[in-house]
Amino acid sequence: MRGVWTADQVRAAEKQLAERVPETTLMYRAAFGVAIAATELLREHRGRVSGTRVALLVGAGNNGGDALWAGAFLRERGVRVDALLLAPDRAHPAGLAAFRAAGGSALDASTTTAGSVAARADLVIDGIVGLSAHGPLRPSAAALLEHVTAPILAVDLPSGVDPATGEVTGAAVSAARTVTFGGLKPGHVLGAGADHSGHVEVLDIGLTAALGEPDLSLVDASDLARAWPVPGPDDDKYSQGVVGVAAGSAVYPGAAVLVTSAAVRATSGMVRYAGPAADVVRDHWPEAIVTGTVADAGRVQSWTVGPGIGTGDSGRDVLRQVLRAGVPTCVDADAITLLAQNENLWDERDPDTPLVLTPHAGEFARLVGPVRADRVASVRRAAATFDAVVLLKGKTTVIAAPDGRVLVDQARGSWAATAGSGDVLSGLIGALLASGLDPWLAAGYAAAMHSSAAELAARGAPIGASALSAAIPAAIRRARRLD
Numbered sequence: 350m351r352g353v354w355t356a357d358q359v360r361a362a363e364k365q366l367a368e369r370v371p372e373t374t375l376m377y378r379a380a381f382g383v384a385i386a387a388t389e390l391l392r393e394h395r396g397r398v399s400g401t402r403v404a405l406l407v408g409a410g411n412n413g414g415d416a417l418w419a420g421a422f423l424r425e426r427g428v429r430v431d432a433l434l435l436a437p438d439r440a441h442p443a444g445l446a447a448f449r450a451a452g453g454s455a456l457d458a459s460t461t462t463a464g465s466v467a468a469r470a471d472l473v474i475d476g477i478v479g480l481s482a483h484g485p486l487r488p489s490a491a492a493l494l495e496h497v498t499a500p501i502l503a504v505d506l507p508s509g510v511d512p513a514t515g516e517v518t519g520a521a522v523s524a525a526r527t528v529t530f531g532g533l534k535p536g537h538v539l540g541a542g543a544d545h546s547g548h549v550e551v552l553d554i555g556l557t558a559a560l561g562e563p564d565l566s567l568v569d570a571s572d573l574a575r576a577w578p579v580p581g582p583d584d585d586k587y588s589q590g591v592v593g594v595a596a597g598s599a600v601y602p603g604a605a606v607l608v609t610s611a612a613v614r615a616t617s618g619m620v621r622y623a624g625p626a627a628d629v630v631r632d633h634w635p636e637a638i639v640t641g642t643v644a645d646a647g648r649v650q651s652w653t654v655g656p657g658i659g660t661g662d663s664g665r666d667v668l669r670q671v672l673r674a675g676v677p678t679c680v681d682a683d684a685i686t687l688l689a690q691n692e693n694l695w696d697e698r699d700p701d702t703p704l705v706l707t708p709h710a711g712e713f714a715r716l717v718g719p720v721r722a723d724r725v726a727s728v729r730r731a732a733a734t735f736d737a738v739v740l741l742k743g744k745t746t747v748i749a750a751p752d753g754r755v756l757v758d759q760a761r762g763s764w765a766a767t768a769g770s771g772d773v774l775s776g777l778i779g780a781l782l783a784s785g786l787d788p789w790l791a792a793g794y795a796a797a798m799h800s801s802a803a804e805l806a807a808r809g810a811p812i813g814a815s816a817l818s819a820a821i822p823a824a825i826r827r828a829r830r831l832d
């Protein structure tokens with residue numbers, strides 16, 4: 350997994366390090382990394398380094414200091430570098446002195462020539478603001494950005510993106526690439542921040558070892574390759590976990606078919622379907638064992654309940670029976686609405702039974718009120734409130750465990766935003782729960798595989814949920830590097 354650390358954690362690590370490494374040394378290392386990235390971008394976009402033009406956008410703090418030092422390094426490579434100072438009297442003094450000594454030219458960003466300097470650059474380095482950013486870009490910085498047509502290399506974070514939430518509420522830098530220090534920050538992986546950051550490169554600069562436990566984690570392909578359950582030599586259909594699916598209705602059998610499809614494809618364990626769509630499910634998935642009711646379903650190691658069961662009496666009965674079964678359960682769609690509307694249903698749950706709730710924003714609002722701008726904090730709170738894993742769907746899916754651990758899955762497109770896509774996700778989660786995975790990891794791995802399947806199925810064109818489900822084997826193969 351890749352860790353993500355908050356600005357406070359990075360500052361604490363810097364403080365710890367300050368006893369051994371002077372601040373200027375850290376800045377020097379950071380700036381050197383920025384300069385290297387700048388030469389790579391110049392070569393990529395202009396075919397050379399020497400003789401090109403770079404403009405630095407320099408704010409009032411150390412982020413601007415990094416940019417100025419990077420400018421000094423670039424001067425040594427024969428680059429013409431202009432620093433546009435947004436706060437000329439507060440620009441980092443040592444950085445500015447080094448930059449000038451290296452032959453860089455600095456001018457006040459409020460002068461009329463600043464815009465044309467920004468417009469003429471082959472590459473722009475964004476040192477406006479970093480870890481200490483709050484709110485959207487100030488008007489002077491936003492006005493300067495309007496002149497920029499060249500690719501932008503962001504120092505630490507793209508300016509205008511909230512470092513803690515990734516939120517963009519006004520003008521913000523859209524970087525081709527971001528060089529950050531120590532570790533990823535929430536602003537790189539959450540919400541619009543992920544798109545604004547471009548390709549993010551993490552430089553250690555000595556900070557990484559001092560960062561401690563990450564605040565958030567990202568699932569990466571190697572986690573999926575290692576942890577996705579595949580049958581071993583001693584496995585049979587039971588040993589890999591039996592998934593129960595309580596979904597769909599006679600009128601709406603589609604949800605039942607979709608959940609079952611994902612559960613069948615996710616692992617080699619057995620799938621039992623229980624509900625009024627039994628005949629339709631059997632027609633599509635003859636390998637599933639179907640029964641009319643949860644009571645008749647037989648033993649399972651997990652249940653997925655909710656999609657298409659309705660929010661009336663029959664749906665309530667289904668949910669009650671599933672919650673009483675005392676096995677790990679993925680609660681989705683109508684089952685979430687039922688829990689929101691009937692508080693007494695919570696009493697049916699054995700407190701030791703792990704639950705995974707998978708709301709979209711509307712269902713989340715029904716449960717605990719609207720999702721706040723800080724989505725991670727909202728989901729963390731909900732997970733603690735319900736003593737359940739809560740997975741909030743979106744382009745950025747946030748998965749929180751009751752103990753505060755958070756996983757984030759950032760989809761590379763919005764192809765999964767289609768009817769029935771959530772049914773596929775809940776089937777995947779059910780299968781991983783049945784295999785015995787930790788419920789928080791089961792939800793996170795399922796979300797990552799789901800977005801990978803959506804990307805593979807779509808390949809640039811809209812898809813339906815059936816196509817998404819059909820791409821699950823290809824996504825598993827890709828994660829296991831077998832394609």
Ligand SMILES: NC(=O)C1=CN([C@@H]2O[C@H](COP(=O)(O)OP(=O)(O)OC[C@H]3O[C@@H](n4cnc5c(N)ncnc54)[C@H](OP(=O)(O)O)[C@@H]3O)[C@@H](O)[C@H]2O)[C@@H](O)CC1
Pocket residue numbers: 359360363375376379408409410411412413415477478479480481482483484485486487490504505506509530556
């Ligand atoms: N920590 C580390 O380990 C290392 C950190 N390093 C570097 O230090 C950076 C952090 O530096 P930092 O703390 O000096 O503040 P920084 O982000 O430059 O902000 C400066 C000023 O900007 C302003 N401002 C705020 N919001 C704004 C907005 N929306 N739009 C425009 N302006 C805005 C605000 O000024 P004010 O509100 O006072 O006017 C604020 O004080 C970090 O990102 C990394 O690059 C590396 O050198 C090496 C190791």
Ligand SMILES: [K+]
Pocket residue numbers: 412475476477478479503504505506507508
């Ligand atoms: K920046």
